Amino acid sequence: MKKLFAIVIVATLLAVSIVILVGCNQADINVEIIQFGNFDALNSAAEGFTQRLEDWANEQGKTIHFEERNANATASNVAPSVQSAIANQPDLIYAIATPCAVNAAGNTTDIPVLYTAVTNPTGEGLVGQDNVYGTSDMNPVALQIELIKDLVPNVKKIAFLFCSSETNSVVQVGMAKVQCALMKIDTKDFAVSSASEIAQVVASIGEDFDAIYIPTDNMLANSISTVASANTHNIPLIVGEAGMIAGGGWATLSINYKLLGAQTAEIAIKLLSGQQVSDAERHQMYKGALELVISEDAKTALGLTSEQVTALQQKYGE
Template sequence: MKKGKLVSLLSLLIIVSLIASGCGKTESKSASGENTYYIGISQLVEHPALDDARRGFEDGLKELGVNAKIDYQNATGEIPNTVSIAEKFKKDNVDLIYAIATPAAQSAKQVTSDIPVLFSAVTDPVKSQIVNKWEDVGDNVTGTSDKAPIESQLKMFKQIDDSIKKIGILYSTSEANSEIQIDEVKKLAPNEDLDVVTVGVNNVNEIPQAIDSLLSKVDAIYTPSDNLIASSIELVSTKLIEKQMISVSAEGAHVNNGTLLTNGLNYYELGKQTAEMAKEILVDGKSPSEIPVGIAEKTITTVNIDTLEKLGLDKNLDIFKDAKKVEK
């Protein structure tokens, strides 16, 4: 064979190989002939709420008939890891990135403007500079917010004990989500005749001393949807029970792990809601820019019965009667 023809043949084989491999993207047909989509999941840290958001998303895809190959990556609470994970997904040319928690979403937006990005467990994606507006997101990023119904949650303190005057909040100083929630609590608390005391921590090792200090200054505790605090919520709830301290939480996973009460969203359902957006993008061909940010479609009042009993509270109070009851 002549050299020129050999070079041409080799070039043709390389082109065919690149086309077949999708230039790095794993894309195939299922047994039924449907596309299998390559989805990268970037999760800031493992704790019950974020785990539920991931499980709900994966289960939602299955229920919607979306065939997906999932590459799950856990950033172990380290923000630089979320950047590395996003860069990996960009290099792998995934079909979609699902970013769970604000830092994961911010990093995905920073790394790619081409791959569709869906987020969840983000309190305010506008203030966090993830999207332009709630309704008009712009570009390649949209998703679902875990914005808590803070006003109704603050009302719960007086419904349990009308002598409560001062509530405390323990939070991570590195999480924009927490700062946003604290600003909202401080704005609404005076309407409920409540004062707010906050204590910030930089890492999990500071939590025991910080919670002890905070509990000496307040009548009750509000736990926001803060990833660092959520990862240590069992420790926090144990301290609360020891001090006979009433607690209201931003979301149900905290109550499942020992805090007293919430009127909060269900992260599993929020994940399923985000899966519906994934179908719109991957299967129906919508651009993320066409899909407004979603918020939780329903909230659930949940009470931890074990905690209620250990605090010696009256289970016949109206606020507890119709609540979903869980045990630690």
């Protein structure tokens, strides 16, 4: 009886997996998308990519299937997602954010891996591997510091808030410090190692700071509302990307991740239509226009007139 039961279970599992496998391979083109977390920026990067590729596939009269996987912002979920993506032998893998890109590139040398939302592809070792292509989302850190100066003209001291285990953030904070040194602004690091510490670390930022700066940091993007509500001194909160504004960030100059995704899709189109991708095109920086985003609350708090906002938009829009 037990044996029979076991056989039935195994048979069902086999049948289910065969159905799933067959179901996957019906389209002309199969793309595996591995996204690190469910953040606005990364969602936009996925959307821009899939939209552009779908449009192209329609023009070509081909069908395209996207298998989307999400690691839910957990490092230990990345490897299994990548493994199952590779097991499906797709035409290409689209890896969104550094952990996914690094893992995908490390696990396949034949399937093309296209990355995006990676700040420092050279530092992560993505440059120099034959099957790896992509776009960097290197944040306009220096310009964002300049924006702080525009919004808080007498800024003297900036607090950097970031997660100490995210390389992307550490690199950006380093760049921000260089810019601050040029502008003669003092800085102090407030590094956080887990989400449960954020409220207390933010509370420990003294009134003598004129601004708080958060780079494109995954953990802090996730907890941006915690930061905003612990910021009792109402210190201007300048953030690395527009996704953090809805959660309580004040202002940012931001890369448009949807355009970045579409830019990455252009490389994918070249690959899928068998064209040569030149070395110069392999690893690209963001080419679109920057967006100035300021929350309504911040405009009131900073006393910005609509003319001032327009002037800033013109300054950074190019």
